[in-house]
Amino acid sequence: MINNALNIGIQGIQDGMQGMEGAARKIARGGVDGPRGSAEGGNSMIEPIVDLKLYERSVEASAQVVKTADETLGTLLDLRA
Numbered sequence: 610m611i612n613n614a615l616n617i618g619i620q621g622i623q624d625g626m627q628g629m630e631g632a633a634r635k636i637a638r639g640g641v642d643g644p645r646g647s648a649e650g651g652n653s654m655i656e657p658i659v660d661l662k663l664y665e666r667s668v669e670a671s672a673q674v675v676k677t678a679d680e681t682l683g684t685l686l687d688l689r690a
Contacts, residue, residue: 611678611681611682611685614674614675614677614678614681615675615678615679617671617674618671618672618673618674618675618678619671619675620671621667621668621670621671621674622668622671622672622675624667624671625664625665625667625668625671626664626668628660628663628664628667629661629664629665629668631660632657632658632660632661632664633657633661635653635656635657635660636654636657636658636661639654
């Protein structure tokens with residue numbers, strides 16, 4: 610069960626980091642995907658910025674899952690010793 614929690618947490622971190630990289634690339638392009646001066650071009654920066662923040666929170670939550678699983682495993686090992 611703890612091993613499963615660790616795997617889920619690690620996978621969540623990896624997925625979140627990949628998402629952050631994609632959002633950062635879109636931000637770095639500076640919204641060049643949409644026509645300049647159009648509503649689409651102006652709004653193209655909002656979505657990747659929001660996505661970046663959401664992925665950041667996802668990575669933080671997944672890291673907490675890993676930390677909690679690690680602490681639980683440590684406690685179980687202490688009890689067995």
